[in-house]
Amino acid sequence: MKDIPELTLDLVAIRKRAFGESGPREPWEVAEHLGIPHVEANDPPSIARLVAMIWMRSIDDLEGESVTTLSDLERVIDAVLEATDFAGKAFGPQDVLALPDAPGIYRFADRRRRTLYVGRSAALRARVSSYFLGSPRDDKDRAIREHAVYLVTRRSASAVDAWIDEARAIERFAPRLNTQRAVHLDVSRDGVLLVPAADDE
Secondary structure, eight states: OOOOOOOOOOOHHHHHHHHOOSSOOOOHHHHHHTTOOOOOOSSSSHHHHHHHHHHHHHHHHHHHHOOSSSSHHOOOOOOOOOOOOOOTOOOOHHHTTTTTTOOOEOOOOOOOOOOEEEEEEEEEEHHHHHHSSSOOHHHHHHHHHHOOEEEEEEOOSSHHHHHHHHHHHHHHHHOOSSSSOOOOOOOOSSSOOOOOOOSOO
């Protein structure tokens, strides 16, 4: 009999730590929260299929938030929730929780209103919340938590538009914590972007 792997993946814990989600505990509750079509059934095959669908969605979401390796995932799982001191900040927990669960970009600035970091997400509330829910994941997150005084957000029409809006904001503000310094928006030739339809009609 093989030993159980040292790393045990907890789907609910991962979504809570990475995206600031709370509440849903059962697979069908998580599916409803994420808007994943499903049939409520208690037989093992149905539950297994539903959990697999949630994992695939979570993998896509994690890649979109720069969690791409097992080490990244371990840091998310092992993160210990700690209280964030919002003293001296122009925004607080209620402002973060009031953000829309929609695509957009966010910008953190210091007390002199110099832009520290620009980011984008398919779900603004979950992404911005993640900076303050757990232990800082790296030096960038720690700097944001310690030095960010102002938070500015803007909704985008779609996740694709959020990528474009982020690139333009990085080019405009040249934030010191963004690793990508040069942003080029010029397109050398025409192209076609295919996106899935909202429904089958």
